[in-house]
Amino acid sequence: MGTIAEQILQDATGEAVSPGEIVEAPVDLAFGHDMTLPPAIDAFDCLDVETVFDPERTVVIPDHLVPPPDERSAELYRECEEFARRHDLVFYPQGQQGQEHVVLPEDGHIRPGEIVVGADSHSCTHGALGAYATGVGSTDLAFAMAFGWLWLRVPETTRVEYTGTTGAWITGKDLVLATLAELGADGAVYHALEFGGPALADLPMDDRFSIANMAVEAGATTGLVEPDERTTEYVRDRLDESEARTYYTPTDDATYAEQLTIDCTDLEPQVAVPSQPDAVAPLSDLDAVTVDQVVIGSCTNGRRRDMKRAASVLEGRTVADGVRLIVTPGSQAVKQTCLEKGWLETFLAAGTTVESPGCGACFGKRTGVLGENEVAVSTTNRNFPGRMGAPSSEVYLTSPFVAAASAVTGELTAPAALDALPEVS
Ligand SMILES: CC(C)[C@H](C(=O)O)[C@@H](O)C(=O)O
Numbered sequence: 410m411g412t413i414a415e416q417i418l419q420d421a422t423g424e425a426v427s428p429g430e431i432v433e434a435p436v437d438l439a440f441g442h443d444m445t446l447p448p449a450i451d452a453f454d455c456l457d458v459e460t461v462f463d464p465e466r467t468v469v470i471p472d473h474l475v476p477p478p479d480e481r482s483a484e485l486y487r488e489c490e491e492f493a494r495r496h497d498l499v500f501y502p503q504g505q506q507g508q509e510h511v512v513l514p515e516d517g518h519i520r521p522g523e524i525v526v527g528a529d530s531h532s533c534t535h536g537a538l539g540a541y542a543t544g545v546g547s548t549d550l551a552f553a554m555a556f557g558w559l560w561l562r563v564p565e566t567t568r569v570e571y572t573g574t575t576g577a578w579i580t581g582k583d584l585v586l587a588t589l590a591e592l593g594a595d596g597a598v599y600h601a602l603e604f605g606g607p608a609l610a611d612l613p614m615d616d617r618f619s620i621a622n623m624a625v626e627a628g629a630t631t632g633l634v635e636p637d638e639r640t641t642e643y644v645r646d647r648l649d650e651s652e653a654r655t656y657y658t659p660t661d662d663a664t665y666a667e668q669l670t671i672d673c674t675d676l677e678p679q680v681a682v683p684s685q686p687d688a689v690a691p692l693s694d695l696d697a698v699t700v701d702q703v704v705i706g707s708c709t710n711g712r713r714r715d716m717k718r719a720a721s722v723l724e725g726r727t728v729a730d731g732v733r734l735i736v737t738p739g740s741q742a743v744k745q746t747c748l749e750k751g752w753l754e755t756f757l758a759a760g761t762t763v764e765s766p767g768c769g770a771c772f773g774k775r776t777g778v779l780g781e782n783e784v785a786v787s788t789t790n791r792n793f794p795g796r797m798g799a800p801s802s803e804v805y806l807t808s809p810f811v812a813a814a815s816a817v818t819g820e821l822t823a824p825a826a827l828d829a830l831p832e833v834s
């Protein structure tokens with residue numbers, strides 16, 4: 410009985426739990442990437458264990474620095490590969506690479522109702538499927554990989570209810586940015602954010618991943634989207650009958666630390682202005698912004714629906730002079746879909762740099778680093794000072810619709826402002 414987070418922890422531990430308690434939580438899935446796994450390997454090697462708790466449920470997925478931009482990154486990749494081979498873990502080599510938070514659900518590693526820990530702060534993304542998914546440090550990852558459990562403090566839950574109906578051009582990214590505007594960067598520290606309501610139920614799965622992904626930008630430890638038929642359909646396509654799954658929804662007696670309602674009916678495209686993800690305003694309230702670079706991709710917006718939206722705006726158009734547009738499909742499978750659907754052709758014809766799947770330009774360590782005073786519009790989730798390059802550079806966070814429209818005009822632009830738009834769904 411209780412919120413989604415409480416029920417998951419309760420059933421996993423076999424005990425009644427309440428917020429604030431520390432529990433020994435069994436871990437169902439553990440994963441790490443090329444920046445966080447190498448230190449976890451060092452810690453793991455100090456523990457008195459022969460191998461991991463479950464090789465089939467331990468995933469190694471280099472994505473931040475792939476293909477490696479320098480020698481150190483190449484070494485990190487090798488360390489990941491060697492550890493995965495030594496323990497016979499699930500490994501995504503370069504060539505099958507992708508952004509971990511895109512690939513894991515896509516490939517059926519995430520099961521609703523399970524406890525998932527990843528050494529990455531955006532591990533909360535997997536709450537879009539109703540899993541208790543949380544980001545941990547490398548030492549905690551080492552412990553979880555070795556023993557298959559972790560101490561977790563049972564979080565309080567903040568409920569976010571999306572009401573009304575979303576209009577044209579409004580996506581999950583706009584909803585979560587509007588939520589961050591309300592909550593603030595420290596509005597849900599160590600809470601579980603629980604997302605639901607009729608406007609959310611109307612959103613496709615890819616949009617729900619964008620919402621859960623940014624739960625951590627309000628300080629939340631996890632972000633759970635209430636599962637429904639769309640969730641079960643998504644999961645059914647990826648898991649076979651023998652694989653466990655439980656779809657938790659909150660019970661009537663669930664108690665929330667806070668409840669927030671966002672009416673989506675008149676919601677306009679939202680923008681997080683430099684340099685905080687919660688510094689959000691409707692695009693129409695902002696002064697003109699001239700753009701040097703546009704980035705479409707990342708664990709927030711690197712999925713099929715995001716690519717489709719970008720392509721729908723770019724179709725028959727070209728990137729403005731002086732603007733660099735980088736599109737990074739989240740996975741090889743997403744890239745393959747771009748090829749099959751003709752979106753890749755649209756991107757190339759528009760003058761786009763299509764990057765290899767992974768984190769891409771998001772955090773300023775691979776292709777797409779910004780120079781001094783440059784300005785980017787980006788579908789990523791963070792715009793802290795220097796996030797994408799030089800300390801004086803600036804990043805505006807938006808949906809793929811707004812990002813693509815901005816690439817076409819060279820200014821921060823609402824897609825509705827472009828004439829004769831092709832049909833978009
Ligand atoms: C490199 C990694 C530890 C980091 C994170 O955990 O968030 C990165 O993914 C980010 O988005 O800044």
Ligand code: SF4
Pocket residue numbers: 473508529531707708709767768769771772789790
């Ligand atoms: S895409 Fe960006 S935010 Fe997401 S995990 Fe990679 S670096 Fe972090």
